[in-house]
Amino acid sequence: MKRPNLCNPEVIVMFKRIVGGLAAAALLLSLAGTALAHQGWVEPNTPIARVGDLAYVDLLFGNHSNNHASYRIAGKWSMETTRVYVTSPDGTKTDISANVFDTGEPTDTPPPGTKGYYTAAFVPGVPGAYIVSVEGDSIFKHGEVAVRTLRSAKTFVAAADLPLRERVAFLAGFSRPVTPDRAELIPLVSPVSLTPGAPVRIQLRIKGQPAPGQHVKVIRRSTAEAWEYQTDANGVVSFTAGNPDFYLVTAAIAAADERQEGQYDRTTYEATMTFVVHREVPAPAAAAGQPMTILVNGQGLRLDAGTGLPEIANNRTFLPYRAVAEALGATVDYDPQTRTVTATRNGVTVQLRIGEAQATVDGRAFTLDAAPYVKSGRTMVPLRFLAESFGATVEYLPPTAGLGATVLVYLQ
Numbered sequence: 005m006k007r008p009n010l011c012n013p014e015v016i017v018m019f020k021r022i023v024g025g026l027a028a029a030a031l032l033l034s035l036a037g038t039a040l041a042h043q044g045w046v047e048p049n050t051p052i053a054r055v056g057d058l059a060y061v062d063l064l065f066g067n068h069s070n071n072h073a074s075y076r077i078a079g080k081w082s083m084e085t086t087r088v089y090v091t092s093p094d095g096t097k098t099d100i101s102a103n104v105f106d107t108g109e110p111t112d113t114p115p116p117g118t119k120g121y122y123t124a125a126f127v128p129g130v131p132g133a134y135i136v137s138v139e140g141d142s143i144f145k146h147g148e149v150a151v152r153t154l155r156s157a158k159t160f161v162a163a164a165d166l167p168l169r170e171r172v173a174f175l176a177g178f179s180r181p182v183t184p185d186r187a188e189l190i191p192l193v194s195p196v197s198l199t200p201g202a203p204v205r206i207q208l209r210i211k212g213q214p215a216p217g218q219h220v221k222v223i224r225r226s227t228a229e230a231w232e233y234q235t236d237a238n239g240v241v242s243f244t245a246g247n248p249d250f251y252l253v254t255a256a257i258a259a260a261d262e263r264q265e266g267q268y269d270r271t272t273y274e275a276t277m278t279f280v281v282h283r284e285v286p287a288p289a290a291a292a293g294q295p296m297t298i299l300v301n302g303q304g305l306r307l308d309a310g311t312g313l314p315e316i317a318n319n320r321t322f323l324p325y326r327a328v329a330e331a332l333g334a335t336v337d338y339d340p341q342t343r344t345v346t347a348t349r350n351g352v353t354v355q356l357r358i359g360e361a362q363a364t365v366d367g368r369a370f371t372l373d374a375a376p377y378v379k380s381g382r383t384m385v386p387l388r389f390l391a392e393s394f395g396a397t398v399e400y401l402p403p404t405a406g407l408g409a410t411v412l413v414y415l416q
Contacts (some may be wrong), residue, residue: 007299010379014255020343023044027223034217034339042065042066043066043254043256043274044055044063044064044146044155044186044274044276045278046061046062046063046064046088046136046157046276046278047061047062047064047157047250047252047266048060048061048136048159048160048161048278048280049061049236049302050167050282050325051159051160051195051279052161052172052196052197052198053163053167054163054164054165055163055306056127057127057128058125058127059125059127059134059157059161060123061090061124061125061136061161062105062123063080063086063122063123063157064077064121065080065082068081068270070285073223075252076230077131078118079327080108080119080120082120082140083122085141086138086140087101087136087140088100088104088124088136088137088139089138089139090134090135090137090416091135092130092138092139093130093134093177093397093399093412094132094415094416095180095397095414096416098126098181100124100125103124103385105122105339105346106120106121106122107120107122107123107126108120108121111254119415130162130301130302130412131165131299131302131399131401131410131412132163132175132397133140133162133175133177134163135160135178135180135230136161137182137281138157138158139155139186140153140154140155141153142155142264143268144320149269149270150267150269151269151272152262153271153274154187154264154273154274156183156188156273156275157277158183158277160178160191160195160279162194164401165401165407166404166405166407168288168400169196169197169285170404171402171404171405172194172199174194174196174400175196175197175399176194176311177399178196179192179194184209184211184212186208186210186211186273186275187209187210187211187256187257187274188208188210189206189208189255189276189277190209191277192204192205192206192207194390195279197282198279198280198281199245199281200284201245202244202245202281203238203242204245205243206220206253207235207238207240208235208241208255208276210273211278212286215235215255216236216238216341217235218234218235218238218239218255219254219357220232220235220401221253222243223252223254224246224247224249224250225249225250226249226250231243237393245281246281247281248283248387249281250279250280251280251281252277253277253278253279254275255276256273257267257275258270258271259271265306275321276402287405294403295313295408296316296408296409296410297411298316298328298331298411299330299412299413300332300414301413301415305327305328305331307324311324311327312380312384316371317384318374320387320388321388321400323384324383324384325347325376325382326383328391329390332347332349332391332396333350334347334349334354335349343359344357345357345358345376345385346357349394350394352366352393353365353366354390354393354394356372356376356385356390357376358373358375358377359376359377361375363375364390370389373387387411395412395415396413396415397416398412398413398415399412400412
């Protein structure tokens, strides 16, 4: 299956500015004295985009005032030591650093001082949850002390056929870890569809493990109001979404024992993420009776009366067994005596028995929320269980504004 081209240079190149080596070197020197006093973050122009359209994200750098709890810009990322990535709904991580362009005038343009910021763009080719991560690795010298700073800055874009909050409200792929070699903030709720008063939970990890007892700051963009929380035993902070706005979340972890003789004397891990709180606007009414769409890696699964149509049973999506298993690239078998269906893909074998809420995956037993059943001569099986047993990511777009529900399945 052809993957979407996130870089899409044909539509990006007109915006791109090449950052000269001398300018980048000058920028690196200008930041050397303030590395520990600044943090970088990234935010989207819009958190919800239409599939196939350009999605822009801004790389911002500052956070010096208000005891390092500010949304004010005070510098620029060093692109010599920074990479920008997009993780797609199927988990593929793509380097889009070539799409970064400078919004500012050249450094030597009067008056003196940092000008503008960097922006990157990508094209979400299929619906689902996209994670943008900006990752920096720099060594700065402060007097006689050299400090290595590892940065992880994240933001999130939801892509859908209809770019409405209600259409993307159930996307869960934003909680996928993407920078496990450093500190990382992971949203445990959707960071693109929050409204005032909604519960917010964010986990701080360091090298893939929860980071308890750490301070996390949440900063509102328009007013620069800031709140500080401490992570619990699972590295999680919990709070309530505030007024509609963009919000910046920051954390820093010092590792004085992580040093490299002759290179750096200690290490600092910095993690940031941004999320959006929307106004509550009445949603367009969903049209009744619209058919459900199933997309596998962005391609529609053709189902009709001959193959069997998808159904909702016990709040679970059921699909005709053979059609969905073959769409997932599995080989299928059926034992009429035991009424057992078997699917095998990449060495993983899933067995389900008609009328029983028990299934096995490579011999391990699992209890299903609803049992497979037969309708019009077709065996209907729960889509999510079968797909996730093969390592797939399954997402759901609810019916919205005349569109029927869509189930997204992504396999690597």
